[in-house]
Amino acid sequence: MNLARRASAEFTGTGLLVTAVIGSGIAATRLSPGQAGLQLLENAIATGLALAALILTFGPVSGAHFNPIVSAVDWWLGRRSRTGPTGRDLLAYALAQTAGAIGGAVLANLMFGLPAASRATTVRSGSNLWLAETIATAGLVLLIVALARTGRTATAPAAVGAYIGAAYWWTSSTSFANPAVTIGRMFSDTFAGIAPASAPLFLAAQLAGGLLACAAIAWWYPGPAPAAADVVVPQAQQKAAPR
Template sequence: MTNSFSTLRKLVAEGLGTALLLAIVIGSGIMGETLAAGNTAIALLGNTLATGAGLVVLITLFGPVSGAHFNPVVTLAFVLRREMSLGLAAGYILAQTVGAVLGVFAAHAMFGQSIMQVSTRLRDGPSLAFSEAVATFGLLATILGCMRFKPDFTPIAVGLYITSAYWFTASTAFANPAVTIARSLSDTFAGIAPSSVALFVAAQCVGAVLAVIVFRWLLSQQTTANTIKAEVEL
């Protein structure tokens, strides 16, 4: 993550980027459900493509400013890797959460709906919780792997991963606590009932921590005796 921008600019980038992400998620969900005439698969496809494409653009745009986390568990991963201070991380998480809620409100306004809503769409059960853990593990794996081997590919990789995870997970891959909280405030296609939020967020945190642990080991380079000898000879 670049250090050339002030903390204020980083926080604004995180809040604005997350707001635009939620406007895309909720707005495309409303549009997809409206145009699909009851066909849930078509509605989900529209929601998926818009979200994946939007992520590529938003990460490309805001990445140089704030790192484009847009996600508290991504920020948590940077803290666990000792690449971010707790104070800055707290600011990021607050900005992400506020931005996510404002993005939901913006989507409602664009489609002429009530700004304040509460979702009635229950998403409960162990299978959905496991899905969220898997989805979040995969998202962090994508980010950490790209950081290690191909940083410039991160926006595309994340967009592609979320596009696929919408379809291979039973939960449609929220994989983001701020997104989950904000979506509880939208009684639309992409909503989640407030009573389902805690389970999703807990599973997301578990998936993220596991990803940090696994990929810290997997991506570390082992120094061998031959490597040391070669370095000494040089």
């Protein structure tokens, strides 16, 4: 798979993930007004299921990272053995994921009859939320790499979807755990939005979670890094067309 094709899959997959997050949040508030717990449950279930489906769809093309932290950790762990993505791959993935997330927010807004882009006003601030984002991101990355290093990547769609769906509930931040998704959610003043002023410390916490995951992986899962094509799920190997 050439880089342009893989990056386009990351763009589309991340975009549709954010569409699912924001769209299900809007639907939940309209269908269950005044019932915050039910709204969160609806949002969490839709997001977890959508993420699993998107990993199945785009995993064979790009690995289905949909997350700059996942891509960065993949690069870091494979840099010495040259089994991870190159710096060029990492930059292309991160840009595609971030642009896709913004596009996904616009798509969700339009589908529900809202302005294409609006500045989110939901303030999400506090040391408890930053701690939650650190732990949520570390757990997500640890899960993904643990599956790759133990040959269980076939379970990744269900496992990652279940993790994110559950983390909506056991983290006080509702587990953004993804810088691209965090940026995308700034463009929708809805249930799933995050005020731009709150985003920088969420991003810092997610980066800290990625670093914590790297330390945990080195301790619990030492050994050769998986090939970049195996994180999150193995990419398909295309045969060259006959000449």
